[in-house]
Amino acid sequence: MLGFWGLIMKRSVCDPEAFLQIYRVNGAYSKSASYSVLKGSRPFDLAGERSEKIHSAQRRLVARAYSMESTMNLESQVDELVIPLLKKLDDVAFSKHIIDLGYLLQLFAFDVIGAISFSKPYGFVSSGSDSFGSDEKFFARLARSLNSAAWLMHVGWFFRLHQKLVLPLIGNLLAINERNGFFFHFAQREVQTRKDQGGNDKDIVGQLSKVQQTKKELDDLSIAYMMTSNVFAGSDTTSITLRAIFLYLIRHPNALSKLRSELQGRQALGKLSSIATAAEAETCPYLQAVIYESMRLFSPVAFMLDRDVPVEGMTICGHHVPGGTVVGTSPWAIHLAPQVWGNDVEEFRPERWLDCEDPGTLRRFFFAFGGGTRTCIGRNISWLEIEKLVATLVMRYNFKLADDAKITEDSGVLVFLKGLRVQVTRLED
Numbered sequence: 001m002l003g004f005w006g007l008i009m010k011r012s013v014c015d016p017e018a019f020l021q022i023y024r025v026n027g028a029y030s031k032s033a034s035y036s037v038l039k040g041s042r043p044f045d046l047a048g049e050r051s052e053k054i055h056s057a058q059r060r061l062v063a064r065a066y067s068m069e070s071t072m073n074l075e076s077q078v079d080e081l082v083i084p085l086l087k088k089l090d091d092v093a094f095s096k097h098i099i100d101l102g103y104l105l106q107l108f109a110f111d112v113i114g115a116i117s118f119s120k121p122y123g124f125v126s127s128g129s130d131s132f133g134s135d136e137k138f139f140a141r142l143a144r145s146l147n148s149a150a151w152l153m154h155v156g157w158f159f160r161l162h163q164k165l166v167l168p169l170i171g172n173l174l175a176i177n178e179r180n181g182f183f184f185h186f187a188q189r190e191v192q193t194r195k196d197q198g199g200n201d202k203d204i205v206g207q208l209s210k211v212q213q214t215k216k217e218l219d220d221l222s223i224a225y226m227m228t229s230n231v232f233a234g235s236d237t238t239s240i241t242l243r244a245i246f247l248y249l250i251r252h253p254n255a256l257s258k259l260r261s262e263l264q265g266r267q268a269l270g271k272l273s274s275i276a277t278a279a280e281a282e283t284c285p286y287l288q289a290v291i292y293e294s295m296r297l298f299s300p301v302a303f304m305l306d307r308d309v310p311v312e313g314m315t316i317c318g319h320h321v322p323g324g325t326v327v328g329t330s331p332w333a334i335h336l337a338p339q340v341w342g343n344d345v346e347e348f349r350p351e352r353w354l355d356c357e358d359p360g361t362l363r364r365f366f367f368a369f370g371g372g373t374r375t376c377i378g379r380n381i382s383w384l385e386i387e388k389l390v391a392t393l394v395m396r397y398n399f400k401l402a403d404d405a406k407i408t409e410d411s412g413v414l415v416f417l418k419g420l421r422v423q424v425t426r427l428e429d
């Protein structure tokens, strides 16, 4: 019966009270059938798992490896990757060439995932490419898979039909299945290599291997599934955010100069290193506000995070919504609700995070990393990368959009921001 209601009724919710009810931490609404498309046949999949009970048991096994403390232990690995990025940008500034900053940031984010997951930086930034030898380019493959999920999540019946009939008889026709195919095999190989050849004990595979010693249910296969999520969910999301931040800063010179003077002020006091540490960046309020505001206006995740209304139903704006209905909110919808953000909701105004009486209230509606029990497990990793890189690059360079730059958006599960071609100049040391 519940499934029937879900099938015929789906409600996009933007009412702030209803939003808080759906994505609360206690008594969370469970994920809807559309997530089966992400999960496929994976027995260990935090993002796609629909059962709250299984999800919470699995999340407990891996949570520590993604905690703030564990992430901070990996900061030096990220710093090592910032160095080739700066070298690349210095060369570009010197040669006065135009560069696709968006692509460079994507290469960087992927290198970071490799380093913190498997102690394996892929060297994408240094080589300037996301290809492994003769293989198809990695990012194109990822994007195809994500775009396939975007439409299939609306027609789960088609996905199930494909899995039951087409897959065994004809073969795979859906790019989303690469999540359990190509990307899973990639992650599995990397986990095995990491285990055979060793690495930094503090990387994520190292930490999960430690958990494995006492929790046998976290077998090698589960670790490989978890690392597939890192590869699949960890680089595009972060690089889209970085692209959006730099684009907003380029388009809002006042915000940029305010940010730069905050950073330079800290630097003059010896409180900000030339490669900023996360701890230093955390103490820069305007920097933090710029990140929040950019992610509010340009959230990498675009889809409605579907949840099932429990049997007793719920009330939205005085209307009863029966149990089994699929409800959900997209970050793009709640981030543009004037009841929460005010009438200047479409303006890029980092000050809103600093002026408001209670920033905690705004943060309750900040949905870029999802909400409730299913919030992003990689948030600490991404935030560390983002705050470090934005502070470091803003102190060192000025970016100007190239005359022929054409910014476009390509929207599916994620909203890809493309065309960030820029001129780079070094600021005076």
Ligand code: HEM
Pocket (backbone or CB within 6 Å): 046, 047, 048, 059, 229, 230, 233, 234, 235, 237, 238, 241, 299, 300, 301, 305, 367, 368, 369, 370, 371, 373, 374, 375, 376, 377, 378, 379, 381, 382
């Ligand atoms: C700016 C960067 C990122 C953004 C905006 C982002 C966004 C999100 C969102 C909105 C969700 C909730 C999805 C839902 O409810 O359906 C989510 C979940 C998840 N993310 Fe991220 N993510 C980011 C970075 C990362 C990174 C770096 C990793 C891994 C290293 C990662 C791994 C995951 C996983 C495994 C889940 C499922 C968590 C669970 O349900 O327990 N994400 N992310």
